[in-house]
Amino acid sequence: MSELTLVEAINDAFHTELARDDSVLVMGEDVGRAGGVFRATAGLRDKFGAERCVDTPLAEAGILGAAVGLCMAGWRPVCEMQYDAFSYPCLDQLITHVGRYRWRTRGAMDFPLVVRMPYGGGVRAPELHDDSPEAYYAHTPGVKVAIPSTPADAKGLLAAAIRDPDPVIVLEPKLHYRTMRGDVPAGEHVVALGRARVARDGDDATIVAYGSMVPVAEAAAELLAEEAAVEVLDIRTLKPLDEEALLESVGKTGRAVIVQEAPRTAGYGAELAAILAEKAMLDLRAPVIRVTGYDVPYPYWQIEDAYMPSVERVVAAVRKTLEF
Amino acid sequence: MSELTLVEAINDAFHTELARDDSVLVMGEDVGRAGGVFRATAGLRDKFGAERCVDTPLAEAGILGAAVGLCMAGWRPVCEMQYDAFSYPCLDQLITHVGRYRWRTRGAMDFPLVVRMPYGGGVRAPELHDDSPEAYYAHTPGVKVAIPSTPADAKGLLAAAIRDPDPVIVLEPKLHYRTMRGDVPAGEHVVALGRARVARDGDDATIVAYGSMVPVAEAAAELLAEEAAVEVLDIRTLKPLDEEALLESVGKTGRAVIVQEAPRTAGYGAELAAILAEKAMLDLRAPVIRVTGYDVPYPYWQIEDAYMPSVERVVAAVRKTLEF
Amino acid sequence: MAQTLRVPGSHDLRRVIGDGEAIPDGEVEGLEERDLLELYRSMVLLRTYDERSVVFHRQGRIGTYAIFWNHEAMQAGSAYALEREDWIFPSYRESAIGLLRGMPVSTVLSWWRGHPAGWWNPLDYNVASICVPIGTHVPHAAGLAWGKKLRGESSCAVAYFGDGATSEGSFHEGANFAGVMRAPLILFCNNNQWAISTPLSAQTAAETLADKAVGYGIPGVRVDGCDVLAVFEATRDAVARARAGEGPTFIEAVSYRTAPHATADDPRAYIDLERVEEEKRRECLGRYEAYLRRAGVLSDELAESTRAEAAEALRSGIAAAEEEPPADVGLVFEHAYAAPPASFAAELAELRELLGE
Amino acid sequence: MAQTLRVPGSHDLRRVIGDGEAIPDGEVEGLEERDLLELYRSMVLLRTYDERSVVFHRQGRIGTYAIFWNHEAMQAGSAYALEREDWIFPSYRESAIGLLRGMPVSTVLSWWRGHPAGWWNPLDYNVASICVPIGTHVPHAAGLAWGKKLRGESSCAVAYFGDGATSEGSFHEGANFAGVMRAPLILFCNNNQWAISTPLSAQTAAETLADKAVGYGIPGVRVDGCDVLAVFEATRDAVARARAGEGPTFIEAVSYRTAPHATADDPRAYIDLERVEEEKRRECLGRYEAYLRRAGVLSDELAESTRAEAAEALRSGIAAAEEEPPADVGLVFEHAYAAPPASFAAELAELRELLGE
Numbered sequence A, B: 001m002s003e004l005t006l007v008e009a010i011n012d013a014f015h016t017e018l019a020r021d022d023s024v025l026v027m028g029e030d031v032g033r034a035g036g037v038f039r040a041t042a043g044l045r046d047k048f049g050a051e052r053c054v055d056t057p058l059a060e061a062g063i064l065g066a067a068v069g070l071c072m073a074g075w076r077p078v079c080e081m082q083y084d085a086f087s088y089p090c091l092d093q094l095i096t097h098v099g100r101y102r103w104r105t106r107g108a109m110d111f112p113l114v115v116r117m118p119y120g121g122g123v124r125a126p127e128l129h130d131d132s133p134e135a136y137y138a139h140t141p142g143v144k145v146a147i148p149s150t151p152a153d154a155k156g157l158l159a160a161a162i163r164d165p166d167p168v169i170v171l172e173p174k175l176h177y178r179t180m181r182g183d184v185p186a187g188e189h190v191v192a193l194g195r196a197r198v199a200r201d202g203d204d205a206t207i208v209a210y211g212s213m214v215p216v217a218e219a220a221a222e223l224l225a226e227e228a229a230v231e232v233l234d235i236r237t238l239k240p241l242d243e244e245a246l247l248e249s250v251g252k253t254g255r256a257v258i259v260q261e262a263p264r265t266a267g268y269g270a271e272l273a274a275i276l277a278e279k280a281m282l283d284l285r286a287p288v289i290r291v292t293g294y295d296v297p298y299p300y301w302q303i304e305d306a307y308m309p310s311v312e313r314v315v316a317a318v319r320k321t322l323e324f
Numbered sequence C, D: 001m002a003q004t005l006r007v008p009g010s011h012d013l014r015r016v017i018g019d020g021e022a023i024p025d026g027e028v029e030g031l032e033e034r035d036l037l038e039l040y041r042s043m044v045l046l047r048t049y050d051e052r053s054v055v056f057h058r059q060g061r062i063g064t065y066a067i068f069w070n071h072e073a074m075q076a077g078s079a080y081a082l083e084r085e086d087w088i089f090p091s092y093r094e095s096a097i098g099l100l101r102g103m104p105v106s107t108v109l110s111w112w113r114g115h116p117a118g119w120w121n122p123l124d125y126n127v128a129s130i131c132v133p134i135g136t137h138v139p140h141a142a143g144l145a146w147g148k149k150l151r152g153e154s155s156c157a158v159a160y161f162g163d164g165a166t167s168e169g170s171f172h173e174g175a176n177f178a179g180v181m182r183a184p185l186i187l188f189c190n191n192n193q194w195a196i197s198t199p200l201s202a203q204t205a206a207e208t209l210a211d212k213a214v215g216y217g218i219p220g221v222r223v224d225g226c227d228v229l230a231v232f233e234a235t236r237d238a239v240a241r242a243r244a245g246e247g248p249t250f251i252e253a254v255s256y257r258t259a260p261h262a263t264a265d266d267p268r269a270y271i272d273l274e275r276v277e278e279e280k281r282r283e284c285l286g287r288y289e290a291y292l293r294r295a296g297v298l299s300d301e302l303a304e305s306t307r308a309e310a311a312e313a314l315r316s317g318i319a320a321a322e323e324e325p326p327a328d329v330g331l332v333f334e335h336a337y338a339a340p341p342a343s344f345a346a347e348l349a350e351l352r353e354l355l356g357e
């Protein structure tokens, strides 16, 4: 166990998994010589060679498409998309091939590839370095989606993704890459996909969140501590979703606030709310509330804080549901 | 008023709008010489010239990207994506540019482009000719999304999309291109974006649907006529959504079944359900039910009917909500 | 040895088969009679498959079908230059290329029948799944070839795509990737000069498609795509380069689409029917048959028996495809994931109940 | 007239400026002293902008910044070959190119400050918005150029992008589109030989980037990107072709990135620092200044006053940018749609209340 930043935990997972399985290969723009623009892949090229930590041409669809072929040749490629919004060129490969190829072979072939990327805002960056594209991924059949919110989960979920026989998309909260530190188990550490985590216990209301919104939810719960015992459920894996944990928490508290950084309409929060509308109707003592980014292009950074769901917005929503 | 098939109604809209405004330009693969693989653009090249009905290279991102530039030069381009799943290569342009460029100019420039495509299954076609990608579009800020379910609306919504100052995605139910006929107003006919349509009146339950699921909903309502008066709400515009009409209908009936052909998770139906969970809680007399495609690759056509939401599945869901 | 045909106003096309008159026949070093006849058998099988499929479609026994009449030389000639461990990445236009690797006729027919029996295990034949979206399999082939090389294996890969596909970003990214990685890949472009209704002139301003190769730092060669021997030879050269670690080769095989794009297409609106008739007279199987006869390799009896064999393969193939039991709806939920989520079982149970199963 | 520099092992590079020793100076026909000095002023303004921006970043007055030191000749030389009605499509590397069209310094600084005052109206300058995602603006430029031509206007467009961008599908699709439509477009490739940490050799196997042009059926030319006169001349030729209806031209301007990719980047891990020092000695502004002095066009006083003018523009520019009132949060909801949906007003009201506004 050592205290690592979130991005160090990811780097740790890489070192562990590449040593463990020599079919694991890392590829992407600037992952090799530079060790990644956030240094998530630092040291891999030196340790495992340029053939297992590959600087690719600047071509996201090419990267993901080549990864499909690498799977066919027996590799387990882990692709980095340099930023969230720069993953969009690979959506075509993802939807038409990555999510469909196992099915196409009637289950005869595995496509154990991983696509990981830093995601989310708050980093005072130029345009298109701030997106939260998880809904595009979660809606796509045949892939899994995980989003860690702590260094330990960042390591464990990435390890699970690498070992999974199916394609897994991992979105990493870049806002916390270097600012969040936490205890991370040394050596092999796997957090099973499909399991939510109760980040904070409570009986009065549930805040459902994932990734960079978990600390916001926790801060809101803390702020509300005098008024109510607010549970924070960290979804961790968006697909497959731990529906049981969601229903159990909301079944207990009867009140749900869902937090998502992405634009509101048809975001992943809608899926969570829909499940509650379908399966928790009788438990709900107040309407579900979504606290989300707005249905607008992610703004210039001087006003990005007004766009991002804030602790204040979450607190207000929890109060609203408590007062209902 | 004349009776037209759905695709004839689209063709009619084109002829009317290109004659009305000479900045309207049609572009896409095979839209010119062949008049489109479904003949939606038939006759346009002969009538308006090869420069206003352009056969483009086979490059969807190029088509949409060029359309952005055409807008800057004062054109109103209408792009055809040959099939739903072949629109995925253009998602990058859509998300990073089409939905953001007006914002980028601080509102100084309009991007009055249209992307239209046949969508949906049931046509016994090879792989990837059957997708329902509306959620990807609806989640993207800065664009609007419309899906007609009748010939008259197919004409009217396309005309509205062409005249709109913002980018509009129009998905057309290809299953009904040639099989559905209906009265279509001659000449200029515009159906305002953002307005739902009560396709069938009823007080006992609401089926919310759009596009090719509207006839399924109507058939289900008809089948249930002896048991209950089931309202069918045709959403027509997914973005901006006519939330008022949704809440009014469900407010009245207290029961909602949402039908979507796309895979379930994080589909557009989730957004509809989420809105009900947030704003119709006190009106709902039963849990919301979604009837959707499954979270799997759209299957080989011999079993596609088992994938597609059927009248039977919708009837069963309505009964379940009625019996709750 | 291939001679070169000068097409006026265009670049050189490699060509081996003469015209029986002014242009003399050439020959390909290393090809024996056995090989010549094997190529013939392959072409006849593909031709028969194609012609029967159009009929099966008309009879409602298969669905929409992408016709490959006059493309047989490109497919058979290139595939024959490969070893069994080499990989083939077909587009819909090469849907039946697996037949040349021993895939049952019924499998391919089942694909066009939308029946799960048409979805094969690529590892069984080293033939990837049929790629429907244009050009998107090029990066797969690049990745596989690169991956094999990384593993120290000597196999290579061929990706088939059309003239239209060269306009797609995925073609570009895949080709560039392969160039950079010096992947053992053959980029085989079936230039039939049409992308549905779009002629090559509206697809690119490049003088030839082979011209694109230089932008990827790889050799580009042009062959007469209706000359099975020229295609074979060009592919054999490319395979040799690939195995020698010299990286990819782009082959532009020039032919002409004399049939509709697919059974659903009506080309009369956009194509010059006289040109089609002219091209039909030059079609690849007839040209090869004439060559073999001039070389004294093919007798009437052998031609007849080859055709009969192919016809029989199709007869039994369609019968086998039609004998496949109807697909179980449970397949809707299978193979999407290695371990399906729990919800699938419940959804299937509900579905079965509704279907009265 | 441009002479040609032979770079060993590579293709020819057009070059006008000599080295004051073995290589004699050339000159560009039609360029008068006035023009030479205007080019100088442009380069000094860009250089000053760039150097001050790095300082402003260090001082926390602007955010992350993409440095373009030693790229000034490419930007100034090419832009000078355009008329005011011609369109410019910049990437982040050409963020300040609008200055050459009269855009205030404060506007560009505001962009890097993440302040809405940095988002201009492209129609005011015929300069499109800064494109952040690599290569995706190439199809925009192709569409605009094609659209202008369709309208019968004579203006053309220039799209700027890097060596890395040539690997992207969007570059390919845009370039091919422009070729087919014979759009009046200049594809201006800033080949600074690095894409962040990725060297050109890992980007493509092509011998030169100009080699890619032939695949689009358009001319490709190579110039010394540190030679402002060679860049000007090549662009002027390309503009003439565009206006004559002859379609696009690909210009590969070869230079070297001597600074980090951006302020956040530390190139020591991947770059050869000696090579960087060597390239710095050849940097474009010094070379041009020496040329002007050899030609007797530039005096110490003029150089001094030009620099002083630029320094003053930056001083007042940053002051103006910093004087911009803080952005109103209401802007979050503005400009996404011509007519915003009703929900936005309610969301904004709620937000204002929470922010205590």
Ligand SMILES: Cc1ncc(C[n+]2csc(CCOP(=O)(O)OP(=O)(O)O)c2C)c(N)n1
Residues within 6 Å of the ligand: B029, B058, B082, B086, B089, C093, C132, C133, C134, C161, C162, C163, C164, C165, C166, C190, C192, C194, C195, C196, C257, C261
């Ligand atoms: C990405 C994508 N866009 C569009 C289509 C629809 N489509 C099917 S075949 C075809 C033309 C392909 O032409 P070409 O590449 O020349 O191959 P050919 O059919 O001539 O063999 C088109 C546009 C598709 N399948 N995939």
Ligand SMILES: Cc1ncc(C[n+]2csc(CCOP(=O)(O)OP(=O)(O)O)c2C)c(N)n1
Residues within 6 Å of the ligand: A029, A058, A082, A086, A089, D093, D132, D133, D134, D161, D162, D163, D164, D165, D166, D190, D192, D194, D195, D196, D257, D261
């Ligand atoms: C689509 C996309 N992918 C990745 C990035 C991240 N990125 C920013 S600059 C850059 C390198 C670009 O190199 P090049 O095209 O040579 O231009 P240069 O920066 O050298 O001017 C990368 C990978 C991006 N902006 N857009």
Ligand SMILES: [Mg+2]
Residues within 6 Å of the ligand: C162, C163, C164, C190, C191, C192, C193, C194, C195, C196
């Ligand atoms: Mg073709």
Ligand SMILES: [Mg+2]
Residues within 6 Å of the ligand: D162, D163, D164, D190, D191, D192, D193, D194, D195, D196
């Ligand atoms: Mg560069």
